[in-house]
Amino acid sequence: MNFDLSDEQRLLQDSVERLIADWYTFDHRRSYQEDKAGYSEAMWARYAELGLLALPFAEKHGGFGGGAIDIMTVMEAFGKALILEPYFATVVLAGGVLRYGASEQQKMDIIPQIAKGSMKLAFAYAEPQSRYDLFDVETKATRDADGWTLNGAKGLVLCGDAADKIVVTARTAGDTRDTDGIGLFLVDAEAPGLARRGYATQDGLRAAEITLHNVPVRFAQVIGDPAGSLPIISRVADEAVAALCAEAVGCFIKMQTITVDYLKTREQFGRKIGTFQVLQHSAVDILVELEQSRSMAMYAAMMVSECDATKRERAVSAAKVQIGRSAKAIGHQSIQLHGAIGMTMEYSIGHYFKRAAMIERLFGDGDHHLRRLAALGGLIDPH
Amino acid sequence: MDLAFTDEETAFRIEIKKYLRDNVPSDIQRKLLEGHKLSKSEMVAGARVLNKLGIPNWPKQYGGAGWTPVQHYIFEEEVQAYPARTTYDYGAALVAPVIYTFGNEVQKKYYLPRIANVDDWWCQGFSEPGAGSDLASLRTRAVRDGDHYLVEGQKIWTSAAQYADWMFCLVRTNPDVKKQQGISFLLIDMKSPGITVRPIQLIDGGHDVCEVFLDGVRVQTENLVGEENKGWDYAKYLLGNERAIDASVGICKARIQRIKELAARTGLGGGRLADQAAFREKVCAVEVQLKALEMTQLRVVAEAPMQQSGAQDAASSILKLKGSEIEQATAELLMDLVGPYALPYFSEKERMTGDTPNIGPGWAAMIAPAYFSSRAASIYSGSSEIQKNIIAKAILGL
Ligand SMILES: Cc1cc2nc3c(=O)[nH]c(=O)nc-3n(C[C@H](O)[C@H](O)[C@H](O)COP(=O)(O)OP(=O)(O)OC[C@H]3O[C@@H](n4cnc5c(N)ncnc54)[C@H](O)[C@@H]3O)c2cc1C
Numbered sequence: 121m122n123f124d125l126s127d128e129q130r131l132l133q134d135s136v137e138r139l140i141a142d143w144y145t146f147d148h149r150r151s152y153q154e155d156k157a158g159y160s161e162a163m164w165a166r167y168a169e170l171g172l173l174a175l176p177f178a179e180k181h182g183g184f185g186g187g188a189i190d191i192m193t194v195m196e197a198f199g200k201a202l203i204l205e206p207y208f209a210t211v212v213l214a215g216g217v218l219r220y221g222a223s224e225q226q227k228m229d230i231i232p233q234i235a236k237g238s239m240k241l242a243f244a245y246a247e248p249q250s251r252y253d254l255f256d257v258e259t260k261a262t263r264d265a266d267g268w269t270l271n272g273a274k275g276l277v278l279c280g281d282a283a284d285k286i287v288v289t290a291r292t293a294g295d296t297r298d299t300d301g302i303g304l305f306l307v308d309a310e311a312p313g314l315a316r317r318g319y320a321t322q323d324g325l326r327a328a329e330i331t332l333h334n335v336p337v338r339f340a341q342v343i344g345d346p347a348g349s350l351p352i353i354s355r356v357a358d359e360a361v362a363a364l365c366a367e368a369v370g371c372f373i374k375m376q377t378i379t380v381d382y383l384k385t386r387e388q389f390g391r392k393i394g395t396f397q398v399l400q401h402s403a404v405d406i407l408v409e410l411e412q413s414r415s416m417a418m419y420a421a422m423m424v425s426e427c428d429a430t431k432r433e434r435a436v437s438a439a440k441v442q443i444g445r446s447a448k449a450i451g452h453q454s455i456q457l458h459g460a461i462g463m464t465m466e467y468s469i470g471h472y473f474k475r476a477a478m479i480e481r482l483f484g485d486g487d488h489h490l491r492r493l494a495a496l497g498g499l500i501d502p503h
Numbered sequence: 504m505d506l507a508f509t510d511e512e513t514a515f516r517i518e519i520k521k522y523l524r525d526n527v528p529s530d531i532q533r534k535l536l537e538g539h540k541l542s543k544s545e546m547v548a549g550a551r552v553l554n555k556l557g558i559p560n561w562p563k564q565y566g567g568a569g570w571t572p573v574q575h576y577i578f579e580e581e582v583q584a585y586p587a588r589t590t591y592d593y594g595a596a597l598v599a600p601v602i603y604t605f606g607n608e609v610q611k612k613y614y615l616p617r618i619a620n621v622d623d624w625w626c627q628g629f630s631e632p633g634a635g636s637d638l639a640s641l642r643t644r645a646v647r648d649g650d651h652y653l654v655e656g657q658k659i660w661t662s663a664a665q666y667a668d669w670m671f672c673l674v675r676t677n678p679d680v681k682k683q684q685g686i687s688f689l690l691i692d693m694k695s696p697g698i699t700v701r702p703i704q705l706i707d708g709g710h711d712v713c714e715v716f717l718d719g720v721r722v723q724t725e726n727l728v729g730e731e732n733k734g735w736d737y738a739k740y741l742l743g744n745e746r747a748i749d750a751s752v753g754i755c756k757a758r759i760q761r762i763k764e765l766a767a768r769t770g771l772g773g774g775r776l777a778d779q780a781a782f783r784e785k786v787c788a789v790e791v792q793l794k795a796l797e798m799t800q801l802r803v804v805a806e807a808p809m810q811q812s813g814a815q816d817a818a819s820s821i822l823k824l825k826g827s828e829i830e831q832a833t834a835e836l837l838m839d840l841v842g843p844y845a846l847p848y849f850s851e852k853e854r855m856t857g858d859t860p861n862i863g864p865g866w867a868a869m870i871a872p873a874y875f876s877s878r879a880a881s882i883y884s885g886s887s888e889i890q891k892n893i894i895a896k897a898i899l900g901l
Binding site: 121122123124125129189380384394397399400401403404405408411412413415416418419421422423438442445491493494498499500502503 | 506508756759780787788790791792794799802821
């Protein structure tokens with residue numbers, strides 16, 4: 121039992137932290153956001169150069185064979201920087217689908233391009249009615265001699281407007297909420313019949329609503345079993361949650377340090393406000409939440425590769441419950457301790473709060489995961 | 504980063520499990536599980552069984568177990584989960600480290616073997632009516648008179664003093680200096696003339712704490728530990744150990760298991776409480792916090808870096824703060840589970856003998872007292888507010 125990073129993981133951490141320190145200050149971020157895409161292509165190239173885009177893929181496909189702990193390390197640093205680039209969508213989400221579902225040929229075709237930085241992907245799993253249920257899929261895929269045809273609407277596709285290719289979940293059989301009959305289709309973003317409406321999200325990132333009208337898909341673009349891909353989707357969603365927990369911890373660390381620094385500089389009533397005991401105790405509450413969240417992000421990272429699905433899902437849900445709780449507690453308190461400056465877009469703390477609040481809502485909020493955990497019997501089995 | 508224990512650690516765990524199975528009287532295990540009160544002889548018997556295995560933290564030369572921090576963690580987890588911890592052992596856990604760190608050879612030779620064997624029962628005479636959180640303001644006086652001190656004053660909240668053979672006690676030996684600088688650490692024989700012990704009934708109905716009146720008590724100067732007027736340093740060392748002892752993860756885990764078992768037997772609305780989503784989610788919310796605490800504790804045990812330097816030292820405050828909160832939450836869950844049969848009151852004696860009149864489900868009798876007494880967890884060993892003061896200062900630098 122140990123909580124240490126390996127030597128390689130430490131090197132990775134150092135290099136990402138350095139990259140962020142050099143290229144991702146709050147001012148940098150603001151300027152990247154004004155770029156046409158809403159993020160920095162130059163940063164994307166740097167991620168490629170550092171190998172971050174290749175991180176979780178197998179070496180034979182041009183990757184680095186990194187695991188969940190590596191992703192945790194990177195996502196925590198990205199959380200501190202509030203990065204805008206579609207790393208999560210491309211590498212963790214779509215990349216996860218490829219890792220678990222794609223054929224050898226598909227992997228050879230796509231992964232090297234992701235690794236180089238020349239291809240971005242998105243994962244269109246959600247629909248307007250589906251809320252957090254991954255199996256709630258109305259979009260239809262119908263089969264003919266040449267391949268499949270997709271019809272339907274996908275919602276909240278993270279970085280959907282930047283992606284070159286989009287992994288779409290669609291129903292090949294059954295009713296809207298059946299767990300069987302769901303397939304994964306790799307669709308070209310410029311495919312005929314595919315329309316995207318990109319928009320900004322609350323955290324300064326971007327998403328898209330996508331409509332599919334008779335979009336043709338060749339057989340070679342089907343990932344995995346067209347009638348039974350929910351296990352892949354669930355697996356990717358669990359990894360997504362673990363990665364988001366780490367990103368949230370990065371946000372929490374910044375909120376905690378920025379807030380304590382502020383308590384040590386701001387003066388009112390002729391003294392530093394950090395000398396007021398009520399504020400000290402709030403700051404301690406923030407620290408305790410942070411440490412508890414960090415513990416659970418580590419737990420999720422260590423458990424997400426667990427083959428026993430029940431153990432894995434319990435752990436991941438428990439982590440997301442903790443993160444959701446801490447996002448509120450830390451977010452609210454750190455804004456409160458800043459007073460009005462905390463409410464402004466000019467100051468950083470609110471940006472962390474907003475991202476953390478959106479992370480809470482990605483792949484299931486605390487209530488959703490508490491329900492899932494309870495349905496799985498909780499973490500502790502009776503004798 | 505890896506959650507798996509090594510083969511040696513797993514073997515150690517199996518060994519501990521086996522030892523507990525072979526040595527802890529089954530009656531004691533059952534009483535602990537069901538929340539009965541234990542008699543002094545049961546508490547002593549339990550403590551003796553655990554100490555025989557070796558006392559965590561103690562140096563080997565005095566009978567310490569010589570375990571690694573991970574082994575200590577495993578031991579504690581198994582003991583709590585069994586459950587086999589009959590009492591808080593003030594002797595082995597609190598006074599012994601002060602004796603072997605600051606005491607003289609004669610004291611070490613005399614007291615340590617007796618403490619290890621639980622020949623004497625110890626109590627902690629720190630708090631006074633006027634000195635709680637502000638412990639250093641204590642007023643019990645010890646005036647030197649030849650080879651004796653004459654002790655005059657009052658202690659309060661002294662746990663299990665009615666059973667105690669000895670008390671380790673903070674006394675004021677110099678009233679004319681800064682309050683922290685005039686305190687000494689004395690070992691007092693509870694049979695000394697001039698000592699009166701009055702048990703205090705707490706809201707759970709039990710008499711776990713006492714007032715101890717010291718009226719012209721003569722204590723030999725050889726019972727002074729370390730140097731005169733240096734007692735505050737020893738007390739701080741002791742209080743640090745007290746906080747660090749455990750975050751009761753094992754106890755809380757065992758309680759959650761019990762909650763799940765009882766909920767499966769408890770009827771509600773024609774079904775069972777265990778099937779009700781709202782209740783299950785409430786339990787799960789506590790389980791999540793407990794898992795986070797367990798991971799945080801493991802990080803401390805594994806000496807993983809914490810958020811800020813200095814955090815490692817004050818981590819025990821985080822564990823105490825969060826541990827007491829979760830322990831209280833599990834007691835609340837039990838209380839919510841038990842329903843209306845929390846109402847009947849049973850005397851301390853009835854709860855000790857297990858001879859409760861047949862009212863309601865048998866297990867219900869112990870729940871309300873456990874809930875009431877759980878409120879103390881955030882008051883003793885440094886209240887939650889004091890822990891926050893410590894963290895704010897030591898970790899956050901505020
Ligand atoms: C079951 C039980 C067993 C105990 N066993 C022992 C024992 O064996 N030996 C022993 O010596 N003592 C024992 N104690 C006493 C315990 O250590 C004290 O109760 C504790 O130190 C708090 O002191 P107090 O009760 O006088 O409360 P006070 O110190 O008067 O505190 C009252 C309230 O004010 C808060 N407060 C006080 N100072 C501050 C501050 N600076 N900032 C913010 N808030 C503050 C406290 O947190 C608390 O909420 C025991 C207590 C209990 C409940």
